Each structure stands twice: as C-alpha cells, then as structure tokens.
Amino acid sequence: MTMNLLPSERLAEFRECLAAGARLYGPVEVDGIVLFEELGGRPPAIRPGNPANSLKSFLCPQTEAVFDFEGGYTDVALRVPAAPTAQAIFGVRPCDAVALERVSRVLLAEPFADESYRQRREMTTILTMACREAGPHCFCRSVGVSPADGRGSDVVLYPADGHYLLEAVTARGLSVLQSAGAFLDPARDEAARATCQSTPVPLIGAVEREDLAARLEAVALHPHWDELARRCLGCGACTFLCPTCYCFALFDTVRGARGRRSRGWDSCQFKDYSLMAGGHDPLPTKASRIRRRFLHKLSRFPAVQGEYACVGCGRCGGTCPVGLHLAGVLSELEEVLR
Amino acid sequence: MTDRQAALRDIAAGLLGGGQFATFIGFRAGLDPSRPVPHFVRDASGAGALVINPFCGAGLARHVLEALEDGPVGILTRGCDGLGLERLIADGRVARERLHIVAVACRGAVDPARARAILGRIPERAEVDAQAVTLIAGEERRSVPRDSCLLSRCLNCVDPSPRLADSWLDEPLPAGVRDFKAVSHMEQQPPEARYAFWARQFRRCIRCYACRNVCPACSCRSCSLDDPELQERATSLADQFGFQFTRAYHVAGRCVACGECQRACPMSIPLSLLNEKFLKDIRDSFGIADPHRPSAVEPLACYRPDDPESWRGDAR
Numbered sequence: 001m002t003m004n005l006l007p008s009e010r011l012a013e014f015r016e017c018l019a020a021g022a023r024l025y026g027p028v029e030v031d032g033i034v035l036f037e038e039l040g041g042r043p044p045a046i047r048p049g050n051p052a053n054s055l056k057s058f059l060c061p062q063t064e065a066v067f068d069f070e071g072g073y074t075d076v077a078l079r080v081p082a083a084p085t086a087q088a089i090f091g092v093r094p095c096d097a098v099a100l101e102r103v104s105r106v107l108l109a110e111p112f113a114d115e116s117y118r119q120r121r122e123m124t125t126i127l128t129m130a131c132r133e134a135g136p137h138c139f140c141r142s143v144g145v146s147p148a149d150g151r152g153s154d155v156v157l158y159p160a161d162g163h164y165l166l167e168a169v170t171a172r173g174l175s176v177l178q179s180a181g182a183f184l185d186p187a188r189d190e191a192a193r194a195t196c197q198s199t200p201v202p203l204i205g206a207v208e209r210e211d212l213a214a215r216l217e218a219v220a221l222h223p224h225w226d227e228l229a230r231r232c233l234g235c236g237a238c239t240f241l242c243p244t245c246y247c248f249a250l251f252d253t254v255r256g257a258r259g260r261r262s263r264g265w266d267s268c269q270f271k272d273y274s275l276m277a278g279g280h281d282p283l284p285t286k287a288s289r290i291r292r293r294f295l296h297k298l299s300r301f302p303a304v305q306g307e308y309a310c311v312g313c314g315r316c317g318g319t320c321p322v323g324l325h326l327a328g329v330l331s332e333l334e335e336v337l338r
Numbered sequence: 339m340t341d342r343q344a345a346l347r348d349i350a351a352g353l354l355g356g357g358q359f360a361t362f363i364g365f366r367a368g369l370d371p372s373r374p375v376p377h378f379v380r381d382a383s384g385a386g387a388l389v390i391n392p393f394c395g396a397g398l399a400r401h402v403l404e405a406l407e408d409g410p411v412g413i414l415t416r417g418c419d420g421l422g423l424e425r426l427i428a429d430g431r432v433a434r435e436r437l438h439i440v441a442v443a444c445r446g447a448v449d450p451a452r453a454r455a456i457l458g459r460i461p462e463r464a465e466v467d468a469q470a471v472t473l474i475a476g477e478e479r480r481s482v483p484r485d486s487c488l489l490s491r492c493l494n495c496v497d498p499s500p501r502l503a504d505s506w507l508d509e510p511l512p513a514g515v516r517d518f519k520a521v522s523h524m525e526q527q528p529p530e531a532r533y534a535f536w537a538r539q540f541r542r543c544i545r546c547y548a549c550r551n552v553c554p555a556c557s558c559r560s561c562s563l564d565d566p567e568l569q570e571r572a573t574s575l576a577d578q579f580g581f582q583f584t585r586a587y588h589v590a591g592r593c594v595a596c597g598e599c600q601r602a603c604p605m606s607i608p609l610s611l612l613n614e615k616f617l618k619d620i621r622d623s624f625g626i627a628d629p630h631r632p633s634a635v636e637p638l639a640c641y642r643p644d645d646p647e648s649w650r651g652d653a654r
Contacts, residue, residue: 033606035542052605053544062544063573136454203369230361230378230404235548237604251566264571267546272564317369318451321548321602322376322396328369 002168004177004184006157011164015039015090017180022086022125025058027051036089044091049135050313054243055089055096056265059120060103062240063264066116066250070258088125095140095311097128097152099243104152105305106246116263125172128153130196134203137314139327142207143298145311148196160192167193203314207327212308213299216333220295224336228329229287231322236267238316238324244297244309247273268293294329340390342442342507346414347385349440349505353412355382359438360409363398364388371462372450376401390414390507392464392471395447395489397598399423399554402432410436416444417513418491420500421594422554424632429592431557434502441503443511446484446492448473453487456480491597491610494520501631516595516630518621521614540578542605545571549599549609550585555592562588582612590616591638595630 006014018024019039026044027034034051036058068079104121107114131138131147140147150156154173158165166184168174177184239245249266253259266273269290274283283289301309310326317325350362366377366387374394378401379385398413399422405411415423423439426432445466453461453473463474471488472481485493496514503510524532547563550556562568562584569584570577586609595617599609620629624637 030538030542031606031608035605053542063571136451136460227378230401231376233400233548233551233602235551235602236546237544237548237602240544240546241604249571251571253570253572260572262572264573265544270564319604321552321598321604323368323373324375325369325373328375331369 002174002177003188004166005187005189006164006166006180006184008162008164010183012043014180014183015044017183018088018090018125018127018176022088022123024088024090026090039090046091046129047135048131048133049138049318050093050096050315052241052315052319054241054313054315055092055100055126056103056243056246058087058089059100059124060107060117060246060248060265063262064116066261066263068258068260072257084120084123086123086125087120088127090127090129092126092128092153093313094128094130094147094149094151094153094156095138095145095313096243097126098145098149099152099311099313100126101152102244102301102305102307102309102311103246105307125176126153126155127176128156130156130158130193131199132159132196134199134201135314135318137203137317137325137327138201138312139203139207139314139317140312141201142203142327143212143308143310143312146197147199147201148193158189158192158196160189160195163189163192165189165192201312203327207330212330213302215337216295216299216330219333219337220291222333222336224333225287225291228290228324228332229285232269232286232290232324233321234269234271234286234289235321236265236269237319237321239267239269239293240265241315241319242310243313243315244311268296290324294326297326298330343388343390345507346390346440346442347388349507350379350388350412351382351385353438354379354385358410359412361405362388362412362414363401363405364414365390365394365396370450370460372448372453372460372464378405388414390442392446392448392466393450393461395449395601397422397552397554397596397601399426399596400552400557400598402426402437403557406432406436410438412438412440415439415441415500415503417495417497417499418444418594418596418598420502421497421631422596422598423500423502425554425592425594426557428632428636429555429557438504439500439502440505440507441500441510442507443499443509444492444495445498445511446471446488446495448487449489456482456487489597489601490608491601494595494597494610494614496628497631515627516614516617518614518618520611521618524611524615536579536582537575539607540582541575543573543578543582543607544605545573545581546604548602548604549607552598552602553589554594554596554598555589556585582607586612586616589613591620591629591636592632593617593630594632 026039029045036051065081107117150169154170156167247266248263275281297309353359362379365374368375372393399419448464461473465472470481499510593613597610617629
C-alpha cells in the first residue's frame with residue numbers, strides 16, 4: 001500500500017491533475033444544498049456527512065438509454081449508446097465507496113453481470129475523503145463501516161492539519177498517485193489515518209449491532225410495521241437516495257416507428273413495484289413494503305452476501321419527510337421488543 | 339410538560355377511550371429531540387406519547403386518508419393542517435363528521451437541520467414567538483431571527499390557526515394576507531433568468547414523488563404520474579419540466595399553500611414558488627383575496643353555462 005502526503009495548499013492542483021483525463025465530479029453547494037455534480041473548476045464543498053445524492057447518479061444513472069430502435073415488426077434497427085468515458089469522483093465519503101462495493105456484488109455477479117454498470121464502474125476512479133467529523137444522521141459504525149474505510153475506494157485522503165495523507169487502495173489508485181507525484185511528499189503520517197479511524201459517530205447508540213438480522217427477523221410479524229406504514233407516505237425518497245439500493249425498471253418510449261428503451265431507478269416502496277402480470281402482488285400493503293426494505297437491507301442481503309445492504313450514510317434520516325430514519329426505526333423496534 | 343401538551347393527551351385519550359374514534363393523529367418523539375415524527379395513537383393508553391413542540395414540522399392532513407379506513411379520526415391541527423383537511427373535505431375525499439379536529443395555534447416550526455447548523459449541536463428545545471426563535475441545548479440558549487431557522491414553508495404562513503375546530507388547545511391567532519413577495523420578485527426577472535433558475539432546480543429532481551404523496555390536494559386513488567404512458571419516466575431536462583408542470587397544474591386552483599411539497603422534497607426544490615404563481619394569478623384574474631383557502635367559489639374548479647369565455651375556444 002502506497003502512502004504519500006499532499007500539502008493542503010496543493011489540493012486544487014491535485015484535483016486538476018485528476019480532471020486531465022476524466023470528467024471530475026465532487027460535492028458542490030447548489031442553492032443551499034450539497035450535491036454531487038461535475039465540479040467544472042468549482043471548489044468542492046466537503047462537509048461532515050454526505051451530499052443529498054449518492055454515487056448511484058454516476059454509476060447507475062436515474063435513467064439511461066439501453067438502446068434506440070426504429071422500424072417495423074420484423075425489421076428493427078437498434079442503436080446502442082456510446083460506451084461511457086472515464087470519470088473521477090472526488091470527495092466521496094467512505095460509506096458511499098463501501099456502498100459501491102455492495103452494489104457491485106449484485107450487479108457484477110456472473111453469469112448475469114450488468115454490462116452498463118460494469119463499463120461505468122471500470123471507467124470510474126473513486127477518491128475518498130475520510131471523515132474527521134460525523135454528520136448529524138451518520139451511523140456507519142452500527143453497520144460495520146468505519147469513517148476511515150477504504151473498501152470501494154481507489155485513493156483515500158485522510159485529512160490532517162496542513163496536509164492530507166493519501167493512500168492508494170487499488171492499482172488504479174496507485175497510478176493516480178504516480179501521475180500526481182510532483183505534488184506529493186513521500187513522508188508518512190499514520191496519525192492522520194488513526195484520527196479518522198477513531199472519529200466518533202454519536203448516533204450509533206441508537207443501533208445495537210449484535211445479531212441485528214436475527215433480532216429483526218424476530219419482529220418480522222410485529223404490528224409495529226403497521227404503525228410505521230401509517231407514518232410512511234409511500235414515496236421513493238429513501239430508496240432513490242440510498243447508495244445501496246440498485247433496483248431498476250425498463251420502460252419504452254415509442255413515437256411512431258421509432259423509440260427508446262430506457263432503464264431507470266425503481267423503488268420497492270412504490271405500490272406497483274412487485275405487481276405481477278397475472279395480477280398477484282406479493283407486497284400488497286405499505287407495511288409489507290417497508291418491512292421488506294428493512295429485512296432486505298439488514299437480514300436477507302447479509303444472508304447471501306455476508307454484509308449489510310446499508311452503510312449508515314444517513315440519507316434516509318436526513319431526507320425522509322416523516323422521519324423514517326433507518327436507525328430511528330431500529331431503535332423503535334428495540335423499544336417495542338422490550 | 340406544557341399545558342397544551344397535557345390537554346392534547348387528555349382529549350386524545352378521551353376520544354379513543356370513548357370507543358367512537360379509531361385513531362388519533364399527532365406527533366411523538368423521534369430519534370432526536372429536534373425531529374418528532376407523525377404518530378398514530380390507537381388506544382387511550384397510548385395518548386401519553388403525544389408531544390407538541392416547535393419541532394413538529396410535518397403536515398398531518400394527508401394522513402387522515404388512510405387512517406379513516408379504520409374509523410373516525412381525531413387529529414392535531416395547525417392552520418396548514420386545517421387547510422389541508424378543508425381541501426380533502428371539499429374534494430369529497432373526507433367526511434367532516436368523521437373527524438375530530440383539535441386545533442392549535444402555530445407560530446412556525448423549526449427546521450432541525452438549520453437549527454443544528456446554527457447551534458453546532460442538536461437543539462433539545464425551542465421557543466418560537468412572533469419576533470424570534472430561541473434554540474436551547476443544555477445551558478445554552480440562543481435567540482435568532484425567525485427566517486434563519488424556521489421551515490421555509492412557515493415563513494410565508496398567514497394561517498397560524500385552523501378555520502375548522504372541534505376543540506381548542508389555546509386561543510386562535512388572527513389570519514393574515516399573503517403578500518406574494520417571492521413570486522412577484524420572480525416575475526420581475528427576465529425570461530432567460532427564470533428559465534435558468536428553474537432548469538437548475540428541476541434538473542436535480544429524483545422523481546421520488548414525495549411532493550405528490552404529502553399533498554392534501556393530490557388525493558387521487560390512482561395517479562397519472564404512475565402510468566408510463568401518461569408520464570415519461572425519463573429525466574432529461576425537458577422531461578423534468580414536463581413532470582413539474584404536470585404536477586403543479588394538477589393542483590392549481592386547489593393548492594392550499596401548506597408548503598408540504600417543498601418541505602418534503604429531498605432535493606430542496608422550491609415548489610412553493612410554483613404554487614404561489616398560480617395562487618397569485620387566481621387572485622389577480624378572478625379577484626379572490628385568499629385563493630389558497632378552500633371556498634364555495636373556486637374558479638378553476640367550477641363551470642358556468644354563462645361563462646364569458648368558451649371552453650372550446652371556437653366561439654366568437
């Protein structure tokens with residue numbers, strides 16, 4: 001593992017160097033909220049916690065063309081979109097990078113790897129800024145993610161006073177550090193990493209990590225899900241902003257003899273999400289859909305993949321219009337169990 | 339415990355204990371003290387969980403639709419909730435006699451994110467009056483201007499108290515008159531600037547439809563937005579404009595200006611500004627002073643055979 005120091009005053013040059021061969025994205029403040037967008041020379045808005053949107057916007061876009069089609073019933077010409085070009089995302093928080101690693105377990109699983117995602121993932125460099133301060137909704141430690149986590153990242157920057165410690169996590173990260181060699185100092189600062197590793201995450205008291213899956217399964221039929229369903233509005237904000245939610249739907253837009261097949265985010269919280277052609281819906285009630293979301297993230301996904309499908313980024317807590325924060329719901333369930 | 343909170347718990351317990359009411363809708367404590375959440379009390383013994391404080395921000399009106407499926411509903415009601423209930427009643431979705439409205443005067447709800455940013459930590463309590471907001475955490479008390487930390491939907495509020503009530507927790511506050519300052523300012527901008535503004539806002543829409551799902555004017559059982567034939571799911575800028583205008587036009591003339599759409603929007607799109615535009619146009623075109631308050635005369639929701647303008651556009 002290669003480590004280097006980058007003086008704080010050279011951070012902008014380091015970013016310019018990244019932008020040389022790729023579109024460079026990062027958190028920026030737009031109309032008072034922080035979003036991941038193309039930086040376009042703007043200084044990144046690095047704040048405790050996460051931007052409103054996640055990296056999903058750049059790796060599994062909200063909507064994208066699968067192909068355009070034109071012709072009749074037997075003679076159809078297809079046009080596939082151009083392959084994605086290189087992109088780098090700067091100022092990612094460790095939880096978001098870990099989320100990519102979780103999503104990749106599903107979307108890159110053979111023999112049905114998602115080609116569109118695979119191409120984008122291969123063209124994407126993730127430059128993560130480890131956390132020295134947790135955001136108000138963060139609970140990463142509760143789900144086994146650390147404020148200094150390197151999983152899913154290519155390079156991790158550990159902020160310290162006056163400089164950053166840069167760690168290359170992957171071969172791609174190593175080549176980034178090599179190309180930025182002119183700005184870097186080969187000295188090391190283990191303390192910078194240790195500081196981030198011990199960043200306190202105040203909210204974690206709300207979530208007991210031990211046996212989370214088993215405890216959740218034990219309340220799977222508890223009437224408290226009905227209480228949560230009364231509160232839930234059934235919108236898709238939590239799932240669309242969640243960095244580990246990867247569901248999508250295909251839809252066609254037809255204009256005469258031509259059209260486009262697109263794919264776009266879908267949400268298990270929408271009422272027709274699981275409606276089948278024969279009319280059966282295995283998730284017919286809001287309570288069943290909410291329960292599914294929690295069980296999937298904290299029990300069913302871990303049963304298959306060995307890790308939670310939640311990285312504690314806190315977006316659901318910050319944005320749910322009725323305060324259905326994942327950590328809050330878990331603490332309510334603990335309460336009703338007692 | 340405040341007097342209002344104690345009275346609320348008593349009323350809720352009384353309604354639920356009497357056997358006629360199935361649900362009482364109010365707030366309970368959330369994960370942190372600055373984020374109470376909507377709460378649905380189902381029996382008298384649960385009424386003790388109800389809270390009222392200046393952090394109670396979510397609108398409650400829309401929740402009666404589902405709650406009424408279980409039987410009559412008691413509901414804590416501020417001015418905005420009251421207008422939402424009036425809307426649902428006027429639209430024939432809710433029967434007035436199946437509601438018990440517990441009215442409370444509201445001076446505005448504190449935005450927990452802004453409050454935390456000001457204080458540097460999560461506030462435990464807040465006091466809101468006509469001049470200022472006081473945020474309290476431990477020994478620290480800090481007074482700040484109202485517009486620095488109330489929810490944006492509360493800053494233009496002219497309906498602190500509901501017009502419908504079955505019980506009162508306090509004295510009603512007088513209603514005001516909307517000034518349409520923000521939309522008037524927007525109207526002064528050149529078209530290019532307005533386009534650039536809205537393009538920047540709409541571009542970040544994630545189509546979660548929280549704006550629809552919180553809206554007391556969006557109570558249709560099935561919605562055109564869920565039909566891909568009627569509403570493109572694609573998110574090009576043109577599609578985003580198309581979606582936003584569709585949603586806004588569908589509530590034009592019925593919007594009660596509660597601002598829930600804007601509060602609920604996870605991407606902070608200033609949807610209230612669109613609503614204000616319709617309301618201002620209705621005021622100016624039809625001479626209705628307070629077009630956000632449901633009334634017997636709703637110009638966009640009625641048809642008269644002697645209308646001076648043809649609805650087909652081909653007369654005269």
